Amino acid sequence: MDDDLDGMSRDELADEVRRLRAGVRAHRDASGHDLCWHHPDLWALLPERIAPDIAVPPWPRFLRGCVRYRESLDREKPDAAVHDREFED
Template identity: 50%
Template sequence: MDEDLERMTREQLIEEAKRLRQGIREHRDCSRHDLCWHHPALWGLLPDKNDPVPEVPEWPEFIKGCIKYRQSMDEQISNAPRTNKPYEE
């Protein structure tokens, strides 16, 4: 799956690492509601160009997952700033 790395020069590997790091940083630096979105741009950084369609939970199960995700933030980053700013499309 990663045979392309074997054929890259040192300089190409460095450029690839920088490109991947930038994509990871963009995802990491998401905030507020952007944390919840489908992120195909991040997965698009991979050389294998399949585009799997995710299995999407029905609404009640999806909302349970959202609640669990938000609770995990309270546990993992309890000192993060909070906001009541409304969602904007």
């Protein structure tokens, strides 16, 4: 699956690590409403180009999952800044 790495030079591998780190940092640094979105840009860092086969829960279950995620942020990051803005496209 990662055979493409075998032919890379040290400099090419270092560039790849930097590219991947930048993508992970962008995902890690998401804040506000950006926490709620799926992240195809993160998946696009992989060399294989496949359409992700995602499954979406029905609305009530999906919303319960969102609430549980938000509750986990209260527990795990109680000192997080508050982003008190409505979502806008």
